[in-house]
Amino acid sequence: MRILVVGGGCGGTILANNLARRLAGEIRARKARITMLSASDQHMYQPGLLYVAFGQMMPDELYRDQASLLESNIEFHVDPVEEFQLDQDQVRTESGKIHQYDVLVIATGSRIVPEEVPGLTEGAETFYTEESAVKMFKALREFQGGKLAIVVGVPHKCPIAPVEVTFSLHDYFKTRGIRDKVKMKYHYPINRIHTIENVAKWTKPEFDRIGVEYETLFNVKEVDVKNKVVKSEEGTETEYDLLISIPPHRGMEVIEKNKLGQGGWIPTDRHQLTMEGRDNIYVLGDTTNLPVSKTGSAAHFEAEVVADNIASIVKIGAPVREYDGKVYCFIEAGHDRATYAMFNYQNPPDLKSPNKSMHWFKMAYNKMYWTSVRGLL
Amino acid sequence: MSESKIIDACNTFCPGPLMELITYMKQANVGDTLELLSTDNGTASDVPEWINKVGHEMISSEKVGEVWHIKVRKTK
Numbered sequence: 185m186r187i188l189v190v191g192g193g194c195g196g197t198i199l200a201n202n203l204a205r206r207l208a209g210e211i212r213a214r215k216a217r218i219t220m221l222s223a224s225d226q227h228m229y230q231p232g233l234l235y236v237a238f239g240q241m242m243p244d245e246l247y248r249d250q251a252s253l254l255e256s257n258i259e260f261h262v263d264p265v266e267e268f269q270l271d272q273d274q275v276r277t278e279s280g281k282i283h284q285y286d287v288l289v290i291a292t293g294s295r296i297v298p299e300e301v302p303g304l305t306e307g308a309e310t311f312y313t314e315e316s317a318v319k320m321f322k323a324l325r326e327f328q329g330g331k332l333a334i335v336v337g338v339p340h341k342c343p344i345a346p347v348e349v350t351f352s353l354h355d356y357f358k359t360r361g362i363r364d365k366v367k368m369k370y371h372y373p374i375n376r377i378h379t380i381e382n383v384a385k386w387t388k389p390e391f392d393r394i395g396v397e398y399e400t401l402f403n404v405k406e407v408d409v410k411n412k413v414v415k416s417e418e419g420t421e422t423e424y425d426l427l428i429s430i431p432p433h434r435g436m437e438v439i440e441k442n443k444l445g446q447g448g449w450i451p452t453d454r455h456q457l458t459m460e461g462r463d464n465i466y467v468l469g470d471t472t473n474l475p476v477s478k479t480g481s482a483a484h485f486e487a488e489v490v491a492d493n494i495a496s497i498v499k500i501g502a503p504v505r506e507y508d509g510k511v512y513c514f515i516e517a518g519h520d521r522a523t524y525a526m527f528n529y530q531n532p533p534d535l536k537s538p539n540k541s542m543h544w545f546k547m548a549y550n551k552m553y554w555t556s557v558r559g560l561l
Numbered sequence: 562m563s564e565s566k567i568i569d570a571c572n573t574f575c576p577g578p579l580m581e582l583i584t585y586m587k588q589a590n591v592g593d594t595l596e597l598l599s600t601d602n603g604t605a606s607d608v609p610e611w612i613n614k615v616g617h618e619m620i621s622s623e624k625v626g627e628v629w630h631i632k633v634r635k636t637k
Contacts, residue, residue, distance in 0.1 A: 338583045338584055338587065339576065339580070343575050343576055374577070374579045374583070374607065375579070375607055375610055379577040379579075380574055380575050381574075381603075401611055401614050401615075417615050418611075418614045418615050419616075432587075446588050447584075447588050475570050475573035475576065475581055476573065476575065476576075477575045509572070511575065527575065529573065530572060532574045
């Protein structure tokens with residue numbers, strides 16, 4: 185059984201490591217082989233970017249060599265896929281090599297596309313890449329007060345991020361002693377301040393308490409960089425001195441170029457995690473079009489299900505598990521308190537009050553991630 | 562030529578039905594019809610509120626069994 189994993193991010197790596205251990209005997213006996221193709225020899229802990237934006241982590245803390253994270257029986261190549269030839273059960277890579285498979289896992293992730301909103305790239309700070317997170321930190325450091333606006337593109341990775349960055353901004357300016365000079369306004373695309381109803385119910389009084397204004401039904405249409413005004417599709421506008429954005433996302437270009445899914449999101453069965461119409465192709469994490477959060481957490485839980493199923497297909501000829509939509513998200517409520525949201529397709533999250541111990545658990549998880557991505561946690 | 566698309570947002574809490582609709586609306590062409598399926602009762606009022614404010618067109622809204630079927634058209 186030739187198993188090909190395309191993508192070396194959170195989902196692909198957890199899947200490959202889980203599978204490599206489950207199939208160790210089969211791999212030794214040459215009855216199974218796992219190959220991973222990635223665009224990079226580095227693995228980034230993406231949630232750490234939020235901390236980089238506030239000077240709490242350095243960029244080099246976010247990276248590990250991808251090869252060092254993988255079980256030794258996984259064949260790893262830095263050679264991204266350019267063409268998916270699904271009818272021939274093969275892919276062609278950038279170097280021109282053809283990889284054939286019996287089972288394919290696509291976990292290529294997503295990318296930010298601020299350029300889809302005129303003016304957003306030039307006019308707003310963000311933290312979704314290393315470069316932008318460092319730039320945002322420098323902008324925050326230079327900011328001496330004025331109108332700060334937070335805007336949110338759709339769709340976006342890490343749905344909790346808009347709330348977390350807002351609480352963190354409040355604490356950052358408070359620590360610097362200039363919070364009273366910063367007028368913060370939060371804008372959100374739907375008609376409450378977070379898409380998860382219980383998160384919205386908890387966040388609203390918190391924003392009221394810390395003096396954050398909010399406007400809902402605000403979908404960013406354009407940024408007038410010269411006049412420092414951000415405008416919405418709904419016809420409203422907000423003036424700013426400093427604009428922070430959660431940029432809109434798309435799936436990776438290779439998915440769109442190969443016409444595997446509109447917007448780069450591959451149509452995926454919500455329980456089996458197979459690509460629609462293709463029983464031997466699994467899709468993980470941000471790459472799916474599933475109505476679940478685009479987070480490392482979703483990718484993690486999906487990867488465990490897919491690893492169990494591919495292993496059981498090898499061993500008994502049938503999948504054994506279904507994905508139930510499970511997601512677990514830490515929610516930083518500033519620089520010293522946190523809570524979490526855990527939910528699945530059937531059960532909404534029941535939020536607890538933020539506390540310091542949850543924040544320290546998150547800080548510990550920032551290090552424990554490297555254990556998690558090895559598929560050990 | 563305009564297209565019709567069904568968006569299955571049943572049993573989802575995040576990103577949620579209206580956020581799903583906004584995502585697909587961005588991908589759609591002017592004139593396309595989108596039908597949102599949702600098991601969240603709040604969707605029946607959330608969607609018309611946004612559609613009216615942003616200026617797209619509500620076509621219909623009905624509950625069949627436990628599922629809301631809300632049809633809208635992209636107009637701009």
